[in-house]
Amino acid sequence: MFDPTNINLDILKKRAFNLRWATVPEGVIPLTAADPDFPSAPEIAEAIIRFTKDRYLSYGPPAGLPEFKESVARFFQEKRQVPANPAWLFPVDSAAFGIYLICKTFLKPGDEAIIFDPVDFLFRYSTETVGARAVTFPIPAGPMPVDFDRLESLVTTNTKMICLCNPLNPTGKVFTREELLKFGEIAVKNNLIILSDEIWSDIIYTPNVFTSIASLNEEIRNQTITVTGYSKSYGLAGLRIGAVMASNAAHYDLLFQASLHQSTIHGANVLSQVAALTALNECDDYLKGFVSHLQQMRDLTVAAFNDTPGFQCYLPEGCYVAFANITGTGKSSAEIRDILFNEGKVAIVPGLKEWFGDGAEGHIRLSFATSREILEEGLYRIKNTMGLI
Known part of the structure; x- marks a missing residue:
């Protein structure tokens, strides 16, 4: 259920709004709103x-x-x-x-x-x-x-x-x-x-x-x-x-x-x-499979963040978002958002008061509810972009 063949990017680019695939330019990977890239369980569609x-x-x-x-x-x-x-x-x-x-x-x-x-x-x-x-x-x-x-x-x-x-x-x-x-x-x-x-x-x-x-x-x-x-x-x-x-x-x-x-x-x-x-x-089996996949993506994300210049991230205990401290870059959350979007072609959520309060400054939030392939490419772009500034 949670392998990359189950993600239909053509549909996501038409239907996934709220800072996601339908709202970003072609070529940008949106790791933004906490909404999975995977389809819902087939039992749900059948019931409807x-x-x-x-x-x-x-x-x-x-x-x-x-x-x-x-x-x-x-x-x-x-x-x-x-x-x-x-x-x-x-x-x-x-x-x-x-x-x-x-x-x-x-x-x-x-x-x-x-x-x-x-x-x-x-x-x-x-x-x-x-x-x-x-x-x-x-x-x-x-x-x-x-x-x-x-x-x-x-x-x-x-x-x-x-x-x-x-x-x-x-x-x-x-x-x-x-x-x-x-x-x-x-x-x-x-x-x-x-x-x-x-x-x-x-x-x-x-x-x-x-x-x-x-x-x-x-x-x-x-x-x-x-x-x-x-x-x-x-x-x-x-x-x-x-x-x-x-x-x-x-x-x-x-x-x-x-x-x-x-x-x-x-x-x-x-x-x-x-x-x-x-x-x-x-849909218990669907949920169990999803959480199992997410735990792997969490570990991948946090390891990649902690190997990125100026980034530091704790393992989240729940949720499928990672909250990385970027103060080591010397730049603000909004500046990192803009650099990653414009140079790295990755969209993330900056730690601004309007999203999370004053305590979020110096951080960015990334959703990892996607496939390993999409996530690895997004994390590679982030690390590569940060290594060049």
Whole structure:
């Protein structure tokens, strides 16, 4: 499934947008947005075809197809040890919207939410869009321990939420059970909502282990709203499908009311729900093969970065992005982006505040969810280009 013959560049150049093949000049290799170059599992396409052949594409239930809700709940029960209730979760049209929805539901103007730095821009964007203030908590790349004393010092009477991104995009950190307990204890002590973004939780490299914070104990679970999605694991970004899960009826009611699903203004389409439930129910072998391939590509990428002049990179524990420190080059993240794009014909994501926060400067992010051949060529271009400046 994950050999180069399964990548159709002609199709990618027509369909893969968001900084990828359809948006770069001919000859440029885009190792940018975290979206795989491989096609999704055949079971997913077959399920969509079966559903559509009857030609009835009617409205679905506002709270989601029952079989979708049951599949997501069963996943959390069996694979994340979370006693999920299908009545307290519903589909959303992306994990990105789920993050925004949780902020919209539990934050108001003047509130504060603690977000990591660096982290995906969606946390700051969602917090600030609803009128709250994003307070940054540094978690740099690498093995340094989390500074929980500093975290507690950031909590004020205005703090209402901690935004947990686990695994952490862009650094690939996977939080340990002990670290998650500390996050949970601080949240419970201060009555903070925990927004737990777990979209990357399937992409974990041995010997690391993923833990859902909602699995730790009932007190922590009751403070937690979990959001996840299926684009990273199964290549479904264009279908825009995720899920939001509460741990009690009160939180669920608030979320569902804020979602506007009951009004038909928002909602996840039925084909996306069919795709996601099929992924959860039938595509374990696909996912296992994908993660196995990704671990090899991770090792290849990090070794190549650490052999490139001015670059230094830690092994990501999860995600399929590598976050390389480029301060040894003496150039900024934006300068490295431009050099690699213009001279090396490789597109990467620079560590700019607009993408990941202030803590990302001096770094670049590269997605390695592609074939060995494409990745090796991209890494060769990077190393060769950096060796010439």
